[in-house]
Amino acid sequence: xxxxxxxxxxSYRKFDPSVQISKEQIIKWIELARFSxxxxxxxxxxxxISTGRALNSKIFPNLGWAGYLTDWPGPAENERPVxxxxxxLDRLLASSCYCDDGIAMQSxxxxxxxxxxxxxxxxxxxxxxxxxxFNLPGNLEILWLIALGKPSxxxxxxxxxxxxxxxxxxxxxxxxxxKRPLDEIIYKGI
Amino acid sequence: xxxxxxxxxxSYRKFDPSVQISKEQIIKWIELARFSxxxxxxxxxxxxISTGRALNSKIFPNLGWAGYLTDWPGPAENERPVxxxxxxLDRLLASSCYCDDGIAMQSxxxxxxxxxxxxxxxxxxxxxxxxxxFNLPGNLEILWLIALGKPSxxxxxxxxxxxxxxxxxxxxxxxxxxKRPLDEIIYKGI
Numbered sequence: 001x002x003x004x005x006x007x008x009x010x011s012y013r014k015f016d017p018s019v020q021i022s023k024e025q026i027i028k029w030i031e032l033a034r035f036s037x038x039x040x041x042x043x044x045x046x047x048x049i050s051t052g053r054a055l056n057s058k059i060f061p062n063l064g065w066a067g068y069l070t071d072w073p074g075p076a077e078n079e080r081p082v083x084x085x086x087x088x089l090d091r092l093l094a095s096s097c098y099c100d101d102g103i104a105m106q107s108x109x110x111x112x113x114x115x116x117x118x119x120x121x122x123x124x125x126x127x128x129x130x131x132x133x134f135n136l137p138g139n140l141e142i143l144w145l146i147a148l149g150k151p152s153x154x155x156x157x158x159x160x161x162x163x164x165x166x167x168x169x170x171x172x173x174x175x176x177x178x179k180r181p182l183d184e185i186i187y188k189g190i
Numbered sequence: 191x192x193x194x195x196x197x198x199x200x201s202y203r204k205f206d207p208s209v210q211i212s213k214e215q216i217i218k219w220i221e222l223a224r225f226s227x228x229x230x231x232x233x234x235x236x237x238x239i240s241t242g243r244a245l246n247s248k249i250f251p252n253l254g255w256a257g258y259l260t261d262w263p264g265p266a267e268n269e270r271p272v273x274x275x276x277x278x279l280d281r282l283l284a285s286s287c288y289c290d291d292g293i294a295m296q297s298x299x300x301x302x303x304x305x306x307x308x309x310x311x312x313x314x315x316x317x318x319x320x321x322x323x324f325n326l327p328g329n330l331e332i333l334w335l336i337a338l339g340k341p342s343x344x345x346x347x348x349x350x351x352x353x354x355x356x357x358x359x360x361x362x363x364x365x366x367x368x369k370r371p372l373d374e375i376i377y378k379g380i
Binding site for chain 2 (some may be wrong): 068086088111167178185
């Protein structure tokens with residue numbers, strides 16, 4: 001059931017480094033994005049994949065992790081993602097991807113979760129450095145990075161009270177994600 | 191399997207008007223969006239629902255349909271959506287939703303498809319008129335409308351040749367959607 005996969009698809013930021021993901025596996029998830037809707041069917045998104053230990057370790061210092069957890073600098077050496085997908089806008093095809101990026105990344109992550117993996121969409125990126133690492137031509141702009149791996153942390157949903165939506169970690173290091181109540185997001189003014 | 195649902199989740203623009211969708215049913219799909227990732231977990235998206243015949247018929251003339259099918263003005267009276275979800279950005283919470291809109295709409299549509307329905311994300315909207323019809327306050331900005339119903343058209347995926355990505359209808363009125371080959375969307379420059 002899609003509901004179970006969506007609930008299981010949390011933003012995971014700690015991974016089991018002993019479980020690798022192959023490029024072929026990731027390409028199967030990207031194929032799910034390929035099958036997904038695209039504004040004007042333009043399909044301006046492209047994808048660069050990193051599964052190699054050397055490239056991964058060069059990418060890592062260019063990323064920002066979990067802004068609300070100010071005393072956590074990101075996953076430790078033995079918790080880091082085993083793969084990254086850079087989501088790229090091909091500016092030779094379009095100047096905007098509209099909402100294609102979210103659609104595509106949701107498809108990719110749902111595929112990953114169904115296969116027992118998980119990930120996190122990262123927007124805080126030193127784009128210039130990462131573009132060089134991936135050797136990207138000037139027309140391919142990095143929009144997002146998806147960090148991927150076998151999740152090794154527990155993430156739970158809870159209902160936000162009083163609009164407090166900052167995620168937090170308890171002493172057992174379970175990561176809590178407060179979601180606004182359904183009542184609050186359905187507009188009933190009509 | 192998520193792959194089957196994603197492939198079945200096409201942009202449907204013709205529906206069986208005899209099959210209604212209840213508000214409760216739509217709220218279950220919106221709950222899937224609620225469970226989905228949000229940048230900084232801000233959750234600035236809200237949703238307005240129309241399932242009533244009167245409101246639906248007032249919304250319809252404010253929408254643009256299938257830009258590439260220049261000789262098709264949109265679904266005929268007996269093919270129109272039975273419901274709409276307006277996806278709204280609450281500007282009191284954030285000035286941008288980043289990629290939340292695509293993530294949320296993919297979740298909503300996958301839920302709808304799993305339940306035997308389907309829809310289409312519409313971006314060509316007379317927003318001023320539709321905001322008045324939904325009686326929206328100034329802080330709720332319409333980003334997209336999702337048209338929903340029981341699909342009554344056949345939509346097939348095919349591989350785009352030579353970058354020709356315009357969707358088209360054959361004589362039997364099957365709707366063809368050319369997708370760029372996987373090879374073309376995976377960047378291999380590294």
